Amino acid sequence: MLSYPYHYYWQEQNVLFSDVYRLFGHFYYYQYAGPILQCVAFVVILLVIGHIPYLVLRRMRLRRCAIVVLILVFISDIYYTYLHSPFNHNYKPYQYGLSHRDFEKTLSVEMEYYFGNYHNVLQNVHNVGIQNVVISFYYYLASAHLGLLPDNLLKISPKELGTLQTIGEDTALAIINMMNDLYYSVGDMTYAERAAMMSCVFSPNNINMKMLKRLAEVNLVSGDTLAAMKYIRYLSKSSIYREWAVEHTPGHTMSERVRMDIESKRRYLNNSDTLRLGDNCRVILTELLKSNPRNEIALDYLLCTDLLLKDIELFKRDYDKYYLERGLERQKELYQQALVIYLAGTDATEEQWSKYITMPYVKKRFAEYNKCRGSQDFKETYWYYFDKE
Amino acid sequence: MRRNINKVIYVVFQSFATVAVALILSCARKPVNVTQLDALPDIYPDYKEVTVPVNIAPLNFLIRGDSCDALNVVAECNDVVVYADCESDEVTFDMRDWKRLMSESVGCSIRVTVSKSLNGEWVQYKPFHIMVSSDSIDSYLTYRMIEPDYEVYSRLRIVERCVENFWERSICDYESVGNRCMNCHTYNSHDSRQSFLYVRGEGGGMILNQNGNLRKLALKTEEMVSGSVYAQFSPNGRWLVFSTNKIIPAFHARPSKRLEVFDTKSDIYIADMASNKVVRNPLLADSTHLETFPTFSSDGKIIYFCSAERLPHIGNIDSLQYDLCRVSFDERTGEIGDTIETLIKSKKGEKQSVCHPRVSPDGEFLLYTVADYGTFPIWHPEADLQMMNLRNSTIYKLESVNSSKSDTYHSWSSNSRWFVFASKRDDGLYGKLYFCHIDDNGTTSKPFVLPQESPSFYDYCLKSFNVPEMGKSRLPFTPEDVAYAIKSDAESF
Numbered sequence: 042m043l044s045y046p047y048h049y050y051w052q053e054q055n056v057l058f059s060d061v062y063r064l065f066g067h068f069y070y071y072q073y074a075g076p077i078l079q080c081v082a083f084v085v086i087l088l089v090i091g092h093i094p095y096l097v098l099r100r101m102r103l104r105r106c107a108i109v110v111l112i113l114v115f116i117s118d119i120y121y122t123y124l125h126s127p128f129n130h131n132y133k134p135y136q137y138g139l140s141h142r143d144f145e146k147t148l149s150v151e152m153e154y155y156f157g158n159y160h161n162v163l164q165n166v167h168n169v170g171i172q173n174v175v176i177s178f179y180y181y182l183a184s185a186h187l188g189l190l191p192d193n194l195l196k197i198s199p200k201e202l203g204t205l206q207t208i209g210e211d212t213a214l215a216i217i218n219m220m221n222d223l224y225y226s227v228g229d230m231t232y233a234e235r236a237a238m239m240s241c242v243f244s245p246n247n248i249n250m251k252m253l254k255r256l257a258e259v260n261l262v263s264g265d266t267l268a269a270m271k272y273i274r275y276l277s278k279s280s281i282y283r284e285w286a287v288e289h290t291p292g293h294t295m296s297e298r299v300r301m302d303i304e305s306k307r308r309y310l311n312n313s314d315t316l317r318l319g320d321n322c323r324v325i326l327t328e329l330l331k332s333n334p335r336n337e338i339a340l341d342y343l344l345c346t347d348l349l350l351k352d353i354e355l356f357k358r359d360y361d362k363y364y365l366e367r368g369l370e371r372q373k374e375l376y377q378q379a380l381v382i383y384l385a386g387t388d389a390t391e392e393q394w395s396k397y398i399t400m401p402y403v404k405k406r407f408a409e410y411n412k413c414r415g416s417q418d419f420k421e422t423y424w425y426y427f428d429k430e
Numbered sequence: 431m432r433r434n435i436n437k438v439i440y441v442v443f444q445s446f447a448t449v450a451v452a453l454i455l456s457c458a459r460k461p462v463n464v465t466q467l468d469a470l471p472d473i474y475p476d477y478k479e480v481t482v483p484v485n486i487a488p489l490n491f492l493i494r495g496d497s498c499d500a501l502n503v504v505a506e507c508n509d510v511v512v513y514a515d516c517e518s519d520e521v522t523f524d525m526r527d528w529k530r531l532m533s534e535s536v537g538c539s540i541r542v543t544v545s546k547s548l549n550g551e552w553v554q555y556k557p558f559h560i561m562v563s564s565d566s567i568d569s570y571l572t573y574r575m576i577e578p579d580y581e582v583y584s585r586l587r588i589v590e591r592c593v594e595n596f597w598e599r600s601i602c603d604y605e606s607v608g609n610r611c612m613n614c615h616t617y618n619s620h621d622s623r624q625s626f627l628y629v630r631g632e633g634g635g636m637i638l639n640q641n642g643n644l645r646k647l648a649l650k651t652e653e654m655v656s657g658s659v660y661a662q663f664s665p666n667g668r669w670l671v672f673s674t675n676k677i678i679p680a681f682h683a684r685p686s687k688r689l690e691v692f693d694t695k696s697d698i699y700i701a702d703m704a705s706n707k708v709v710r711n712p713l714l715a716d717s718t719h720l721e722t723f724p725t726f727s728s729d730g731k732i733i734y735f736c737s738a739e740r741l742p743h744i745g746n747i748d749s750l751q752y753d754l755c756r757v758s759f760d761e762r763t764g765e766i767g768d769t770i771e772t773l774i775k776s777k778k779g780e781k782q783s784v785c786h787p788r789v790s791p792d793g794e795f796l797l798y799t800v801a802d803y804g805t806f807p808i809w810h811p812e813a814d815l816q817m818m819n820l821r822n823s824t825i826y827k828l829e830s831v832n833s834s835k836s837d838t839y840h841s842w843s844s845n846s847r848w849f850v851f852a853s854k855r856d857d858g859l860y861g862k863l864y865f866c867h868i869d870d871n872g873t874t875s876k877p878f879v880l881p882q883e884s885p886s887f888y889d890y891c892l893k894s895f896n897v898p899e900m901g902k903s904r905l906p907f908t909p910e911d912v913a914y915a916i917k918s919d920a921e922s923f
Contacts, residue, residue, distance in 0.1 A: 209582070230685035235579060242577050242584045247892060263685040267835075271857035274889055316680040316690055316747055328683050 089113050143171050150179045159183035177201040178219050190341040191373035204322035204346045208239050221255050227339040228309030229325050234259045262306040266291050309336045334367040357383045377403040378423040461502050461545040461552040471544040471555040478558040481867040481875035483567040484536050485594045488523035490885040498546040505542045507535035520885040535562040565847035568900035569594050572615040575893040578859050588615050596883040606909035614897050618663035620844035622903045635920045642906030648920035651708050655695040662725040670701040671724040691806035696720045708923045711766050723786050728793040730761040736784050748803045751776035751783035790846040799838040807838040831866050831874050843900050850898045861894040
């Protein structure tokens with residue numbers, strides 16, 4: 042199920058300076074070490090320390106003592122660099138409220154999203170068998186990229202879209218780290234940049250390589266080449282990210298795939314020039330939709346947020362304004378189910394029913410649901426969520 | 431077995447020795463069969479054709495562009511020739527050599543020649559020059575290092591740096607006072623014996639340094655909308671003019687504009703540091719206007735400040751434009767004059783909103799920032815420095831100083847021949863400190879960035895430098911002293 046150690050890749054995104062950097066002028070990353078491995082390393086160091094007086098007592102030659110001391114220094118350095126590092130101090134499963142085992146499973150979802158393997162994200166979420174906000178967040182985000190957010194909205198818990206999260210001093214690091222992915226996906230580069238910067242601020246030594254990559258991407262999409270180069274130059278000094286940096290450097294070294302990716306993202310940029318006092322998702326999403334009505338990820342996030350808030354009137358208004366008036370042809374059963382609630386509650390005319398409900402079986406099923414409201418047979422429907430959750 | 435180990439050790443040492451000799455030889459390589467190029471080298475920071483003070487630290491730099499096999503950099507003036515240490519793309523000067531070169535180059539220009547070997551072929555760029563001014567600069571500089579969005583911060587520091595070398599230390603930092611906001615270290619007339627800084631948050635306040643004795647002041651009365659924000663000493667040190675501002679941070683939807691910070695209320699007050707009294711005058715605390723950025727003239731007889739009409743709502747933030755005003759002040763009694771004179775009237779649609787006025791110590795010039803609108807020019811790419819000759823009101827646009835990105839947060843040297851400012855010209859995000867020379871006629875030279883020991887320092891730095899202030903000598907307190915002062919009870923006003 043979990044084919045490789047995801048924490049290895051996850052750490053790579055959180056690369057920090059280490060002693061190795063100071064020695065060789067490159068970045069390096071800390072190995073993640075659980076408490077058992079840390080204890081083993083500590084015991085080894087104690088044994089080596091204990092060996093020195095033993096050698097002295099046995100009147101061994103000075104050279105051997107020197108070799109042991111060198112080994113001790115070496116092991117201590119490894120211990121400090123890899124095991125007792127700021128990385129291991131700052132990134133611990135408890136920050137996610139998870140055991141080590143569940144931590145790895147959670148990272149499997151986050152990392153598959155990072156690699157762009159959206160189908161793997163959905164598959165892993167169903168396989169890992171645990172529930173938390175990080176898993177839900179990436180499940181929904183991957184679904185949105187595949188155009189399946191309305192289809193998958195009610196399939197897992199907790200129902201954490203991320204749209205109602207705000208970033209501040211009291212926000213959990215796990216939440217701060219993932220929010221830039223949402224803003225970047227919907228196309229809001231101002232908030233993607235802010236979230237990535239926040240993530241850097243709250244990371245050990247205020248550096249987080251995944252966020253530096255994101256900051257470079259954000260500025261490439263915004264067309265701010267000078268700012269993008271700041272981060273690309275930084276990343277190019279790292280042996281791990283050098284290739285990525287070359288591929289993303291504006292000019293002849295930029296790959297065609299990257300160029301096309303940036304161009305497609307630019308289509309979703311916000312054209313309006315307004316001031317926002319907070320990270321209110323509704324303002325962000327509606328402005329993005331006004332700039333580009335074909336931004337389906339933003340649209341799905343807006344409508345699904347309305348639905349999770351159970352604000353059917355708001356949903357209907359947004360549906361009319363951003364869905365019907367723009368002539369979008371996509372039909373989603375979730376939206377049809379929500380519209381049925383609205384129409385039934387407002388004594389809508391037959392004309393309105395036929396205008397909004399294009400899937401006839403939804404209406405029929407709603408009639409069945411009304412005969413046994415709250416029945417487990419309708420657990421996957423929005424009606425059940427609306428009534429019971 | 432032991433012989434084999436000895437062999438291995440011998441081979442390892444031999445290898446190290448060979449590599450070391452090769453490295454030494456490669457460093458010492460001199461250019462031969464050089465091809466002359468008709469182009470200047472691409473160096474960072476850009477020290478080409480800049481004017482520097484005689485007492486500045488070595489201008490170490492990087493060579494940008496394709497990596498090369500070897501590098502040779504020669505700096506010369508008159509009979510003094512200095513060879514830089516070149517490692518990879520980094521060029522550094524020995525401190526002793528640099529000081530000798532500078533002392534021999536006063537009033538002249540240093541010629542720097544860069545040669546590099548590409549695939550065994552040496553090429554030499556056109557030499558560039560560094561003009562050395564006999565006008566020295568104040569030895570010390572204080573500034574704050576903070577994340578560029580200023581909204582949330584971590585590991586904040588106010589740093590004191592000696593610009594004659596690379597010595598630096600914190601005068602207040604997160605380790606001593608905790609992870610809280612701190613800002614605006616300000617000298618009185620560049621004298622380290624009197625200065626202040628702010629430590630914000632619970633138990634914080636203004637920390638006033640008087641000959642190394644630190645006092646915590648609660649510079650706030652009930653009628654004020656906030657504690658003091660922007661403040662300046664009067665020349666005799668008795669008075670402090672300061673603004674109180676209700677500051678709102680907001681984000682632009684358009685990614686190119688990013689952050690906006692503006693005031694919804696602001697007034698100016700004057701504090702008597704001798705009697706711990708605050709003076710309020712309706713002329714400077716008009717409820718229909720926003721008054722901010724107060725500063726004294728060099729003789730203490732005038733207060734310069736910025737003023738704008740209050741906006742009914744934030745939707746039309748681009749109408750929030752500030753005029754440059756002044757009012758007379760009696761340093762003996764603390765009274766201000768009856769009339770406010772407007773020196774620069776802002777104009778809608780023109781880059782004419784004024785921020786941060788600062789008078790040169792000789793009283794000749796007034797340096798200020800102009801932007802389209804608002805009070806936070808550090809995030810306005812169009813923000814530029816301008817200067818007014820206070821004798822004849824001539825305005826200098828300072829085109830040789832400004833860039834296409836934000837140029838602001840400026841302050842003068844004690845001899846009025848230099849000013850330092852924060853500029854985002856390199857990447858639009860991270861502010862760096864630039865120095866600019868100005869002669870008797872108000873002619874400015876191309877600015878240069880604060881030199882660093884490691885040429886690649888700025889490439890790796892993810893903090894902004896801001897609020898720079900120059901001081902004549904080292905400050906007489908430490909972060910621990912500030913932490914101790916924070917724990918004391920604040921003096922009320």
